[in-house]
Amino acid sequence: MKLYQLFISATILSILVIGCGSDNSKILDQNTFTTNQSDTSVALSEEQKYALAYMWHEEKLAYEIYLELNKIQPAQQFVNIATKSEIRHIEAVEDMIKNYDINITNLEDYSIEYSENELRSMPIGQFAIEKIQNLYDILYEKGVNSQRDAMEVGCMVEVTDIIDLEEFLHEVENKQDLSDTFNFLIEGSYSHYWAFDKGMKSLGIDDGCCSLGIINGVDYCHPEYPQN
Numbered sequence: 001m002k003l004y005q006l007f008i009s010a011t012i013l014s015i016l017v018i019g020c021g022s023d024n025s026k027i028l029d030q031n032t033f034t035t036n037q038s039d040t041s042v043a044l045s046e047e048q049k050y051a052l053a054y055m056w057h058e059e060k061l062a063y064e065i066y067l068e069l070n071k072i073q074p075a076q077q078f079v080n081i082a083t084k085s086e087i088r089h090i091e092a093v094e095d096m097i098k099n100y101d102i103n104i105t106n107l108e109d110y111s112i113e114y115s116e117n118e119l120r121s122m123p124i125g126q127f128a129i130e131k132i133q134n135l136y137d138i139l140y141e142k143g144v145n146s147q148r149d150a151m152e153v154g155c156m157v158e159v160t161d162i163i164d165l166e167e168f169l170h171e172v173e174n175k176q177d178l179s180d181t182f183n184f185l186i187e188g189s190y191s192h193y194w195a196f197d198k199g200m201k202s203l204g205i206d207d208g209c210c211s212l213g214i215i216n217g218v219d220y221c222h223p224e225y226p227q228n
Contacts, residue, residue, distance in 0.1 A: 038099040038177045046110070048175060051168040052097050053104035055185065056119075057132045058164060059089040062157050064124050065136060069143040073150035077199045081154075081192050089188060092181050094119070099177070104128065135160070148203055154196035155209035159220050161189045190225045 044052075063086035070078035097104055103112035105119070105128040125140070127133045143153035165186045172178035197208035205211050210221035 038096065039175075040100055042175070044100055044102070044175070044178075045171070047171045048178060049100075049102055049104075049110045050107065051171045051182075052093060052100075052102070052178070053107055054129060054132070054164065055168065055182070056090065056093045056097060056104055057127045057129045058161060059086060059093055059185070060122075061127065061132055061136050062086045062161065063090060065140055065143065065153065065157065068125065068140065069150045069153065072144045073147050075147065075150060075199060077151070077154060077195045081195060085188050085192065089185050092184055096178055096181055148200070148205065151196055151199045151203065151205075152209075152212055154199065155193065155212060155220055156215075156218075158189045158193040158196065159209075159218065159222065162186055162193070162222075162225075163218070165189070187226075187228075191228050193222065193225055194227050 063082050066078040066082040066086065069075075070082075098114050098116075101114045102110050103114060103118075105122070106112055107128065122128075125136060127136060139153045139156060143150040165182050169179060169182050172182060193209060197210075200208040200211065207221075210223070212220035214220070
């Protein structure tokens with residue numbers, strides 16, 4: 001079965017009961033997303049393998065932190081984005097990982113083959129990349145404090161996602177399938193950013209995500225992001 005489908009089918013009804021509020025912004029579902037057939041005869045560089053590994057873990061972070069925060073600070077944005085979009089983002093990246101038959105949990109040895117069972121058994125909130133593990137821990141600790149903090153975490157996750165994807169696009173520009181996939185993720189993150197911006201404004205924070213300003217050198221105010 002597709003990634004996390006068993007988990008979702010068992011929990012989505014309870015999540016929807018917990019979720020509150022409304023979110024009428026467009027969220028890219030991308031169930032119809034397709035990319036060019038992978039040309040696996042052209043080997044990926046180490047940098048491209050790392051980009052795939054990193055983005056799989058980062059999309060896992062987004063999916064899991066939204067559902068975990070929703071248990072404590074319920075918001076329809078978390079439910080919609082996680083179950084309608086982030087799940088597809090994880091699957092899209094994993095399709096590339098499976099096509100190129102690489103392991104993404106032992107970054108010291110990409111020659112180990114893809115293992116669906118290994119990825120399925122990775123616990124919620126745990127990641128094989130230290131930077132992403134640290135990010136999850138910090139954002140979760142912030143997000144549980146209040147509804148505003150939780151919405152701010154959403155803004156922060158999506159901006160971080162876009163920054164990383166834009167950087168990795170340079171690494172995969174010679175591989176159309178990877179480039180298509182990463183652009184697909186970016187388009188989704190644009191939409192998610194505006195969903196969280198709207199959530200912030202519904203709490204009375206007029207500047208939305210822009211209220212975060214610059215934190216540790218990262219600017220979270222992006223009025224230039226496309227709105228769908």
